[in-house]
Amino acid sequence: MTIEHRRSERIIDFLPLEVHVVDRNNGQVVAGPFSGRIIDISAHGACLLMTQIMQDGFHVFHSTRDADHTALRLTIDQPPDIDLCAFTALPVWMDVFRQQEISAFKMGVEFTEDPEKKQMREIRMALRKNQEQRGNWWQRHCRILGK
Numbered sequence: 671m672t673i674e675h676r677r678s679e680r681i682i683d684f685l686p687l688e689v690h691v692v693d694r695n696n697g698q699v700v701a702g703p704f705s706g707r708i709i710d711i712s713a714h715g716a717c718l719l720m721t722q723i724m725q726d727g728f729h730v731f732h733s734t735r736d737a738d739h740t741a742l743r744l745t746i747d748q749p750p751d752i753d754l755c756a757f758t759a760l761p762v763w764m765d766v767f768r769q770q771e772i773s774a775f776k777m778g779v780e781f782t783e784d785p786e787k788k789q790m791r792e793i794r795m796a797l798r799k800n801q802e803q804r805g806n807w808w809q810r811h812c813r814i815l816g817k
Contacts, residue, residue, distance in 0.1 A: 680717075681710060681711050681712065682709065682710045683708055683709065683710065683711060684707055684708075685707060686705070686707055686746075686747075687706055687707065687708055687718070687744050687746045688702070688704070688705060688747075689702055689703065689704040689705070689706055689718070689720070690703055690704075690742070690743045691728065691730060691733070691734050691741070691742060691743075692741060692742075694739050694741045694758075695739055701725055701728040701733070702725065702730075704720060704722050704725065704730050706718045706719055706721070708744075708746070709776070713781075715759065715762070715778060715779055715780040716759070716778075716779055716781075717776055717778050717779075718744075718776065718777045718778075719767060719774055719775075719776055720774060720775045720776075720777055721774045721775075723764075723775050730742070730777070731764045731775075734760070734761050735760075735761055741758050741759065741760055741782060742758070742759045743756050743757070744757045744779070755792070757781055758781070758782045759779035759780060759782060760780050760782060761777055761778070761779055762778045762780050763778040765777075
């Protein structure tokens, strides 16, 4: 039996995003962009699917965790329902994602911003539109690839 420890409801999706590692003090880009997808998101965090985790010797998970002054900036630009928005997050966990010949990485992140901030509420509202259809697409393709 699995006990659920999440603080808030997760919305399953397959949103493209761009990930940059930034200096938390001045906002300067330290590494990136790394491309990825949000495969689920909540008010407090998200699970990212990443095909690339290294760039010029910088590991998006380990290097960011090892440097206290860095964080991830997740940028979503998915018209027409979602305007360009960016969230700051910290990496929490990472695991390998394998299905048949597909190999990638899943990374859990925790948002550093207030979950009730206007932009956070707006992205969750936009994602709920047609969410069942998009979420079912992702789950169906995971099952197909897993066979």
